[in-house]
Amino acid sequence: MPILLQLAVWVFALLLASTNAAEPYKLMPPPLDTPWTDKVGTNPWPQYPRPQLRRDGWKSLNGIWTYQAATDPDDTAVKPTLPLRQEVLIPSCIESGISGIMTTGVTHMWFGTNFTVPEASSQGDRVMLNFEAVDYEATVYVNGAEAGFHRGGYSRFSFDVTQHLKPYGDNELLVFVFDPTDDQSIPQGKQSKRPHHIFYTPCSGIWQTVWLEHVPENSITKLDVAAGMDGKVDVTVHGSKNESTPVEISVHDLDGGVLHTQQAMSNEPFTFTVQSPKLWSPDSPTLYNITVKMGSDEVSSYTGFRTVSTGMVNGTLRQLLNGEFVFWFGPLDQGYWPDGLHLPPTLEAMVSDLELIKDLGMNLVRKHIKIEPDLFYEACDRLGLMVMQDMPSMRVYPERRPTDDEQVEWERQLDIMVEEHKSYPSIVSWVIYNEGWGQITDYHPEFAITERVRRMDPTRLINANSGWRDHGAGDFSDNHHYADPQCGAPYYSLPSSPYDPNRIGFQGEFGGLGSRPADENLWPIETALRTINETYEMHATPDSFHYRARTLLRLLREQVEMYGCSGAIYTQTSDVEAEVNGLVTYDRRVVRINAAQWQEDIKALYDAAKARV
Template identity: 25%
Template sequence: MTAHVTPALAPSQDARKRMTLDGLWQFKFESDADWRSTNVPSVWQSEFADLRDAFGKGVYRRRFSLPQDWADRDISLHFGAVNYFAEISVNGQSIGTHEGGYLPFTLSIPSSVLKAENEIDVSVTLPSADATKYPQFPFAEIPHGKQSWYGPLGGIWQSVTLEARDASHIKHATANADLASGAVRFDLDLSAAAVDAEVRVLVHGPDGALEVTGKGVGRTLSVVVPRVKAWSPETPNLYRADISLSVAGAIVDATSVTFGFRTIETRDGQLFLNGAPLYMRAALDQDYYPEGICTPPSLEFLEDQARKAKELGLNTLRIHIKVPDPRYYEVADRLGLLIWTEIPNVQTFTDASARRMRETMEGIVRRDGHHPSIIAWTIINEDWGTRTVENADHRQWLAETYDWLKALDPSRLVSDNSACFPNFHVKSDLNDYHYYRSVPERREEWDDITKQFAGGAAWTYSGLGDAQRRGDEPLIVSEFGVWGLPDPSKVLLKDGSEPFWMETGATWGDGVAYPHGVQKRFRSLHLDTVFKDFGSFIEAAQWYQFANLKYEIEVMRAHPTIVGYVITEFTDVHWEANGLLDINRNPRVFHDQFASINSDIVIVARPTAWSAYAGDVLEVDLSVATGGASIPDGATIRWTYGHDGERVLPTTAANAVASVGVVPMQMPDTDANRTLHIEFEVLSNGQRLATNVLDIALYAKRSRANLPSIASKDPALRAFAETLGYPIAEPERADVNLVHALDESDIEAMRHGARYFVIADGSVPTHRNLRTDIPAGEKLYREMTIDERDMPVGIDQQLPGIGLIAREGTLWRGDWIANFSWIRRDGAFASLPGGPLLDLSFEKVVPHHVMTGFRTFEYAGPVHGGLVIGWVHKPAVTIAERRVGRGNLVATTFRLTNAAAGTDPVAAALFDAMIATVNQSK
């Protein structure tokens, strides 16, 4: 691999003096009349509430004086990063400009400009989308990443330093290290005065001991390190090269660079790190922080989050379309995390924006290429900024940029376009793809997409005749996940107030991503009658997130052709609440348990159903995925739940799946419905290699005694009820009438006291309500014409006043922003196993429709089941009671007749509970 160092970022020695300019500066925004104080490094959006969304120009100013021992040296000013266009002057004299928001730059200060007391002005322009105001660099044509999601970021957001150095100095150094031979070639960029200076290199090993030295004259110097120790997440061995420059026997400049020996490659559909199989267990990290937004609070903060990542079982973080503070990579190097880094995207593809993306990538490689933790680059994310589906020129640029980047840095993998439907790859080292589904709502879709992807689906590459697909690119699901929610009390500011981002997100997901007021919405919907309190709801939402990730990881691990995944995401980012940690890096409730399903060896238990009756035999397809590890000879898998068992596992290589086969499991007897935990462990010579748990909703045998009578005009419904043991009667004598939809005769019957159970599962066409007989817009009683058009009647105006809407094509569908679907566990529903939120045991009956037309007060009683989206928005109903005349009904959108009567315990239990509810109501 290649190691690089920017000397101004490396540890200084006596030959080079440094002074930090971090701290308080004066600041004036273009709209300000007066100066105010600000911290550097920071962005003005994090410092000032009135500039939270501000594009434009801000001026930073501070004074400094030089130490006396800096006399007769070259003085330079170094910036870690400034977003976006910086104009720098000292004592009123311009010393240079810089365009680009993510990379370091250094400017020399002429001695003629310097005084005893000096003043620096840094004018920073963050352009808006107004191309008439910013014709040189409108926002859409600059690399900006997720500023388009979470808000603009303008200012000096990384450290500023003054540096005194000799006229003979090292401008830049690279170290090309070869793992196989131990050879390291140092390439130096020297100042003009240093061309004939002597260069000396001392290479220290991971333990600090001197390994090898070398010296010479010129810009290239090579050494061979004996007995090389490879760098990996498990053994993050780092070497340090101290590089000095001498003139006439005296050291005039010195710097240091750390590097590691490691290789990353692909072949035969696999990833290999240092020649050993690698299974990528990654999370997407957007590199946002609770107060500084893009500026990390401290090195210790970065170390803490890296340790938490490893506690979660992660071995990789994918830095998402952002160039982080260089300390991020330094921590990853030391603590052992692999990194996949991306170019920040543009919005509009032009010659200028394409040039800026390449220049940014070249600068990333120059600044960060010495970090052994970085193993992969991404050029484009999800076709953002390009239009590969429609534009052949963009596809050609993508392939050419892949070739250019591989030539620039052959030591790392490159993804040309980290793709999602409908875009694709053109030429790439990785066949990675993004897709989101939630379970149990979209379990079958997740399974189907994953099966297609694992089988090498054609849709991941261009089908337009220009794909350069080798066929053995490793398959990685590089984005997937689902929302949980953070505990708002844990992200409050020190003064107890809400962070500013709680009032962002309103324009995303039709408003469901807006956090502010979440507790008020929770209370107004009387969800404290469903969950014990708001804290219990947050905990349940996080366990729902875990259940989704667990299921989806296990499905991927069952396919040996998939060799990695990237969870969205490592931490919450403002309103986007799908992190494994919240934005303050507080763990989710499942933190300590997560590594059991996010490790090399994972037990995959796939039952034929997630519910069963006591005494039944449940078949479980059991396998063990190995990831980057292997299963040794003689290892066993054991399960415990009252009826225990054990099997010997076949010896299995890395990145494979050892099939145990279908195991019949006898369900224990039970008098009451409960959740059965089946615990699994893989053992080898007394050592536990893996554990996992399979939860089954265990139901007691149904009682058929004293069931109310049922009438139904629908033969299929009548047969369904009869199979469940309900006596069948004529409508006028039945306790409950069972229908899929209502007509005028049903409404009339309820007016006279009839009870109805409506299974509104969409199997019978209606007019977006529960009625089959009244077309949408029919004038029921009074005519009204407006602008020569008949005034339509709303869907909730026809009795019983309930709308019926298909979830498909709406935010109620359940994909990325989670639907939190619940049943209040009281009354006839109290015996259902599990918590209020739906789990996998409901997967056969999950509603494909929701009901509307309910007021908030009804959630305290008549509404027994429903859902909310994201930060408790867009409530909808899945089970509810309603009075009609002297009668009443219970309506549900659960698909209770989806399976044969009596074969699904959940469907039968829900059917029984709803019949009991409507029969008991008055």
């Protein structure tokens, strides 16, 4: 380094130290960007984050915070002072370019900011500090006092911080985060510190929205709503105090008028019926707005009237939507982005993937071993895309049997996933295990897990084992086979199991046709580049790719016509790092498939299924 440049660096460091200033935030150029990278700005994700429990009085804390790696990861007794060493954009994964950090290998870290509390709203004077997701463990301090602890990288949490707040001026917020990724057996999905082929760059830190909300002393904390095709609505209004309190729920018609009002009590299930509702389906994703009042608290929500069930259709067990066999078809949706990793750069970017899927004529996404922000599920509700929701798997690299404690924790987080998302009408099925990852095989816990999930949520189907290590639990006989489908057919290839006619025949994954994109659309990391050819089936020319895509969809259609095939998942929505088998490239700039051809072939699948009714 030239002497003058070195002196300039030293002077800059001294100035930072003397003014106790953090290194300013700067968007780090990611290895690959998207059309939305430069649109993130410093006010990311400004939307209200919980669309099914909406209040007026709230304040986003998203934006510029400060960050530093923990110097003593085992001792949080001595907390750092603000500002921390480097500015960071919240929400983000610290491994992403959008964070402004773009570092890997950090397991213990601090995040901090100052905030002011808006004046108390008419809805109450308790202040809730809400986090939509922090990966993986978070200990939260407000003005030096510990406000709470949370474990789990995909679930939301809230703390009442009223007692810790200063009546005037700035309040200090510090968050200590620990994220082992795959150094421990935790629900981490496809995150890996050793990314290669089907395992990807991890996400650590505060990766979803942080926000404040005023609520009354006794507030509505959760709203469970299940509305069926017969108009029956099952509701539980959960209150912050474990006591019965009068509540009023109103369902509004499509013009905004009140369709039905029901009086009931909180923390107790109750039922009422709406006459002749318009049903929710992919062809007609009708949603009804809801308001709920409990004392001085009022929240708005929504629901869709639909029923997911099973039934025999001309001698074959099928999944039914509103009493009819509807063929399920859509992509394996990984939800990774080159600039934000786990978090899309913007809401518009996230919705663009879903709109592409819908425009092709698909009616389903399999959300693959990852849980998205709630706004993802709201978008699916409004677009009319059914969702098969996977539980993020435990460690699979290197593979080993989970301990009893690890299994208990994984099941606890599975229960939370179901409880947090069971009011979204688009979700039609829970997926417990994927391809045996993290699955215990010396006994079969999926039977007990399936029954517990069914008790928590009897309104959806359960896919206990997607792929293999199938012992007969759940509603689906699910086969994975690349590239050709083997859906409900009287033949199969190991390690998948044979089709079980006592359950629904389903192709949980197939396809995976790949072609290397141009360098400007490719994830340019050497460890990824070395494993591109591990993509399931590579094609050297577009003509070859399009020919095979048409062939695979024809084979699937024939299996619908001849056998017990009731639905299928094509791999996948977008390229992800070393995987180059998406409908679109990882940067979302190039649509790889022939859209008109796919629209025609997908319609043929639905027509074949209708002919079996």
